[in-house]
Amino acid sequence: AQYPNGGWPQNWPLEGGFHDSITFNDNAVANAAMVLRDVAQGTEGFDFVPADLEARAAEAVKKAIDVTLAAQVRKGDQLQGWPQQVEPMRLVPTSARNYEPRSIASGETTDVLEFLMAEPNPSPEVKRAIRGAVAWLESVRVYDKSFEMTDDGRKLIDKPGAGPIWSRNYDLVTGQPIFGDKDQTIHDDVNGISIGRRNGYSWWIGSPQRALDAYAAWSAANP
Template sequence: MPAVRRLVTLLPLVFALSSPVFAAQIGTIPPAESLTTERVQALPPAQRDAWAAYVARSDAQRAADRAALAAEREGMSTWPARPEGGHSEGSMPLDKPGHWYASDAARLVIANILSFQTPAGGWGKNQPRDRPARLKGQDFVADNSNKKATPGDFDAAKDPQWSYVGTIDNDATITEIRFLAKAAPHQEPELAKACRAAAERGLRYLLAAQFPNGGWPQVWPLQGGYHDAITMNDNAVVEVAELMGWASRGEADLGFLPADLKAAAAAAHDRAVQLLLATQIRVDGRLTLWAQQHDPLTLAPSSARNYEPPALSAGESARALEFLMQLPKPTPAIVESVRAGVAVLRELPVRGRAFVKVDGARRLIDQPGAGPLWARFYDPATLTPVFGDRDKSLHDNVNDISAERRNGYSWWGTWPVKTLAAYDAWAARWLKPGN
């Protein structure tokens, strides 16, 4: 396994101070760095080859994906409109009784999933699967470009016609694989074989997308910008690692996988666990939490959209800790990671306050008896809450950002409650008395 760099010193404050727009503005959110050949060439020689091979593989696969679509369209004067966008995960239910997966409704979903699998083996996001199958020459994914993006916007697609073509964002690819595996036993032999082959291709896609250090980017082949970061956001890395664990053990209807793929999935799962240990940020030598995104090379917290700073994240950290607590044989490093992370989460919540609408816009207000609440983001050096706005300004008070962003984002929440509730039973089993 490639060596993984652990952050062992105080992470410097990464927000560049600027002239305030609001009185409480404390900085400006910087853009994330893409994973480029130039950055790879600046690595120590021992790390360079693995990362150079990764970037080259990504470039080659992107070219192959685009060439496949171009070949389909050759000789066509027009081609079908882009597929419909919308809620994706809900159209691929994983909790239906067995007989439902033999129904016409399930076969419609199967046909859609099979037809929209990209040449690389992944799937796009925000695309309902209970819709007709892909037509010849049609785009592989729905339109995921940000139509509100302005010049310099971190979320502006470099190519609006080719965005999120293969992603783990919003449970994409993970859910398609799981649905195909669950539905396969209820199909006629030929369709069952196709479901299993596509699920296997999807898992091999995820293996190809895994970074040398064990993380995963949001989009693969690489798209640039924050999409190249190790993406903890929406629990993406954790959910792929969880899927790899199931695949390695033949669980979650994945028992049909060949032995070589199960072994590769086991290794990918183990690399992901080591990556989680490496990316847990230390502040003054103390283990704390994880960020929503981490730079793939430095592992430092990375920004994403204009209002998403390079900061620690309560929600994603809670889910990472749950994943680590589910491991059957935690090492001393895993035990310490969980103990330390939970200790920080217990220190951070506010009580007697609520994030509610007041005159049409959400505000954090005093409300006796309310809470506990955790901020979505915490400064990686001081562990104090921070809040971003669309103009890239950073604030220390959620009430100082625009009403549009206060209403349109989950700045405060109860994400760690479930994690903390599960911790005591876990600690009783794995922590030595007095720890």
Template structure:
């Protein structure tokens, strides 16, 4: 049989690319996920003495706000309005478009959405997630949040529990605030007063939710479990920082913001940026990226849901770099950006493709396959020690081969993507400008 050297070399290269993308020479389960710890009074004993008072004050504030939220709902229901159904669950859209022409935000349609947002704001000032805000306004006695996590990975009615009652997860609270800002900017005078008041209460909610070290939990008032971790996952904190920047600048839709609130937003943003710098993961003396979650007290990377182990996350790292590139330059910020960009370039993979559901064969699950010329592509998660891709499943197992995950997790989570490419392109421009002005 005649052997084609070029085809042989190509096959070897593609095999190596696929091997690198999968994370190991052979597939294996390398461990099991352990979720992060909640913030509790007992854990504060490990906090430096000088910082404990601020943390105790924070815990007391969280507990008081949750008690007030629950008491308000209970009082409404005791008054004879006991509906226990929540608002419409998200069905593809959140009902809060942010890119319509400015005039649209003065229409009855937009004001209906804004009224829904006002009605669902919790007494603490936040919003639940996964609600289509174009639906009906909240009734008295109706739950503030629509969904509750189920251990199986599904959802159950929020009336059966108290979950995500005020959260920055899934773009919640941030999108509501941005929409209110757009609506009030389109309305004259007093017509916008209630929206401005709701907006101010929402910003104060974010300020109250910020940890003493500058971080933000996924849910506030604190819900416990991994929800108490500093949450970069799905760009939650990145969006908070971007909003605080807008509020502090008092421009365009945010020109109405009072100066004192703008000043507090700026201070909160600066604390958050310092926290971002402090949580960048250092391996063998080299800065890399960020985990999806970091412990609220120790800042160490921690796991979250069963399929989200401790690992460096490419997508969240890319978004945090984008946030840092918008900040005033300082040696620590420049160093963090340069290192994070170098890490993203180092872990990019080529010559592989993560198939779409419609392309999947055999068991119907998406798969990582060899594809000459494809890339760059990034795994969602990279092992902190080996810098190779890792993947979690519902049973808490951690794998080195995405193709070994259950079909549900392969199809239901974004294990590979090309999102960081846009950030790296922006970084190249940022770095060139920095060199030109240095």
């Protein structure tokens, strides 16, 4: 199922549409690569794997890391985060469901960072990717806001002392939060989308803090 460039689609066998995109959403690439990393290293439970398959697994992991680095969004010479998915050939961000526009995605960036920070003996390229993505997450976090249920559905509201939280998606050009609706419209205010979509999706999240917390220890070990 792995593409020659190292990525994995959302589904296998291929079925067309956005399912064929290289998918960072739901940890598709990272989970596959982490299993293969365990195989390559003969981790407990995989110590029965013969040496030739360990070598093949190690090569698959290397290719997965390479394509992950290539898919990282850049603005000029500044590395930022990762999209939910990229086109398999051009490795550019692409959309998925109607309400999932092309974007830099904070949740997927978190997942990719956790995968890359678990890499033993990271290369200079991996280190640069991690540092760039962490700096981007730090630059877009929001305080004193909360995305929570109100009498009019889930909304982003003022809440002193709350946060940090991150928008799920950021515009590739402006870097500002964006929110998709089921009719494929894109909004700059989550409170402006339909109540069904507001209630049915995690538009603002706190999980990127996990990556920032893990980065503190990783950075100390990787000066």
